[in-house]
Amino acid sequence: MRPGETATADDWVVCPGCAVLVYRKRLRRDLAVCPECGHHGRLTAAERLDQLLDPGSAVPLGPVVPPRDHLEFVDTRPYPDRLRAARAGSGLEEAVVCVHGRIDGHPVYAAVMDFRFLGGSLGAAVGEMITRTAEAALADRTPLLLVSASGGARMQEGALSLMQMARTSAALGELDEAGILTISLVTDPTYGGVAASFATLCDVIIAEPRARLGFAGPRVIQQTIRQVLPAGFQEAESLLENGLIDDIRPRSALRQTLSRLLTFAAARGHRWPAAGDGALVRDPEALPSRDAWETVRMARDLGRPTTVDYLGYLVEGFQELHGDRVSGDCPAIVAGVGRLDGRAVVVVGHQKGHEPGELMARNFGMATPSGYRKAARLMRLAAKLGVPVVTLIDTPGAYPGVSAETGGQAGAIAENLRLMAGLPVPVVAVVTGEGGSGGALALGVANRVLMLANAVYSVISPEGCAAILWKDPAAAPRAAAALRPQARELLRTQVVDAVVPEPDGGAQADPVRAAAALRAGLLAALDELREMTPGDVVADRRARFRRLGTPTGVTSV
Template sequence: MPASVQAATAPEWTACPRCRALVYTRRLERNLLVCPECQYHARLTAPERVRQLLDPGSVEPLSFAVDSEDHLRFVDTRPYTDRLYSARLSTGLDEGVLCLRGRIDGHPVVAAVMDFRFLGGSLGAAVGEMITLAAETALADRTPLLLVTASGGARMQEGALSLMQMAKTSQALGRLDEEGILTVSLVTDPTYGGVAASFATLCDVIIAEPRARLGFAGPRVIRQTIRQSLPSGFQEAESLLANGLVDDVVPRAALRPALARLLAFAAPVVPHRRASGAVPVIHDPDRLTDEEPWATVQRARDTARPTTLDYIGYLIDGFQELRGDRSGGDCPAIVGGIGRFDGQPVVVIGHQKGHQPADLIARNFGMATPAGYRKAVRLMRLAAKVGVPVLTLIDTPGAYPGVEAEAGGQAVAIAEALRLMAALPVPIVAAVTGEGGSGGALALAVANQVLMLSGAVYSVISPEGCAAILWDDPAAAPRAASALGLRASDLLRAGIVDGVVPEPEGGAQADPLAAAAALRAAFAAALEDLQPLRPDQLIARRRSRFRRLGAPTQEIVIVEGANR
């Protein structure tokens, strides 16, 4: 048993360190050392972690010839060499990290698993070298890298040499970014200091165990240096999730499937062609049956219409939601993540409203904050790194107009999204599924192909906003709706959208499954058209598409290959 789990008076019983409940030891072991009463996740050794996460029989140790050196001849209450000897004797490890090749649910991975028992998981020269070698092995193998962190910070006994490992390991992660290799960090309790401020938080995806602590300065350092009182839950995983610093908090029993979903995202793609048959996308506006514009607006706003998460449930296999902008915020009005669409790995992002009042309020009625657009940008960069398409689903009255959003840089966040999408080297297909309101919608719609459901609307401003500004009368909203050209037929005729996906009779809300099936066929056809194109061709065509909008009638050409 790990040191953090204390044996009770009888050896077959264990006392939980947090709630003090007595738990039958064998039950605790079957529960992966998670207390069944309070869900306390006891610390695991590196070998225990490997046995829980990796497929049996798949583990191949990476025996790097690395050893710690006492170049400072450091002595505190004991010589550093004595501490190293004791750590090796008590743990059976050569250093504070195990590096290996293996598989998780059949998916190959290179893993580096830290062990807090070894001098508090401290980051010394040997640990930094081993993490770096693991990253270089992942690069050579073209295999995802998994980092399981547990550390109190830099190893003080090695002085500034320990500090340099932060730069060294960060550089190694940067190489993997450049070469398109997926990186995943599993944060366990605790992860502090130099590890938190380098490789633990530089990965593409960061997941954490419940109540795992992550931070640069630990609570004791904060209290002793600046005498600041700390709030409840400070630096714990759940707080980090709310603040946009990790993607998910995953209980130990669910870690293997969660990691398997992430690794499946990076697995080789089996070529897939859609079944033959007509694709239900209308390109001729005269084929669309128009209803009165204000009625179309009301239909598009119907809370019974499928939401982005509804469509994701219908369209995306193995979806793993990723959260946070990594800058201190997460926005529930934009959801995104990774999964497979018809066997093809994709990143999917969209506005999320909800059906019930409580859901609508929690999701801010689909009106995103700057953190939402920054989260979308982060996920698009992940798609570009790994080389997979982006699908976006647009349904918002507009970006959130509040004071805090403006103070947080709403305009900058939207502008950054627009610029990034224009130059993203992977296929992008967007679909307006409900409301497409203003720049808040366009921030997810700079795509190679822009589709629109027949009952959706897309406009520079809401009819109410237009009526209030131009007619000084919100009651003139129906008149504004007629003037704005916001229906699918209007937008197709103007070239704003490339195709319209017909909805079932009564609208998407009348038959969500049929609406999702039509959208699936439209997405599949668009991807099949786009995927043979090189990155420079995708970028050139996307730029040319938007360059033409509003320009004089003469043809404008952006030369393909200019961005190679």
């Protein structure tokens, strides 16, 4: 309050999250977020648009479609009476507001639901308006933003309301076919037919903290099967842990997050200038001969830059995306979208860490099935949007535990190999540290496979090879010498196409220079692919792996 002002009872509200009194004007300034506990209160569609879009940019789309009472439905009140009350209470004609606008100058079509209008229920009119918005986005080839707040399908319209799930899903399918980015912003609550259609079909799903999302609401579950629900059930934090959404962003950061995604989408048409070839070593004789075991130890050095480190140096506006949309979010795989020298890229990489705590949290860079499925989901997004893929490989191998095996580890790796072989966009893979077995190759089926000078790449770790063939793990140095996992040998056999030089003392001695060398190498490799058609890049990649292991696949030294 300002000096001299006197507060009245109406100036205060009780936060439903922590039951603390909050000054109403402060709550409004904070976008209905409680300053004490962070509870995100509901916003109206108008408030949401004001928060997210550039001032004055929102242009309503067409006339609002009036709902119909084709069933002449009556519960405790006739359906027309409920509609009139909803209009009077909300000031809206229906439960969704559809506009064309801009976010930081980037055009976007937006359909924003308002829970005040019959619980944001999905009826025929709402389905029509969302479908029209998607069709407008398709016609203009402009990203689509869907903001959900709904209890589900509108019961008063019977089976026709159910059909809106298919109707809106089909509209999103057309956007997928056209390569247009779709973003879902999940707010509290989002249930039923909305959750089981357009709210969870978008390329990127962002949720507000503690927003609830699910098909069956808690009341339905409890009353139908009498099951006791765990704490946090269906809340955003649980959904993120289970791999069902991409990220949780507080309301104050939503606009920035959406801007980052739209900037990425807008950068798809940018082209890199022609790059020189001096950034890469292609002649194995130009590389020094190194002891195999010493190279393995260098590749495993905990000081070497990780995928997250390289992202900080190389990728502008990186937005990490989480989850496989099925079962989990593997921390050993980092994946997301951003810009490399102004051009949109999808980046996927293994993540180890530098300290014991991070190594354990990241599972020492050993991915689980959900990690490989997350990688596949991001690569499919790249294919949809026509964006190149960059993968950074640094793993001792795929996670060998029981949970991974019962979760389908072999199948998840196999699916990635097949998927990458047929991706219609350029793919460049870089072994930055340790490239171990099929867990590394699951990110390595690329048009151009690069390798840092002190990295290693092998069918098995030296310790594993020694244990199996020498029956003695201590024979690891001898096994390393036999496996020849160094860059010089792999370049000679064309397993890798080129080598990225490292600073004296290795990438860990000067991460900034190492990142600069990696950037130059990536740009040179991507430049080789920039004129290829989708069919060309697929044919190039398949031909590359087809020749490996044949007599013509080995160069003489």
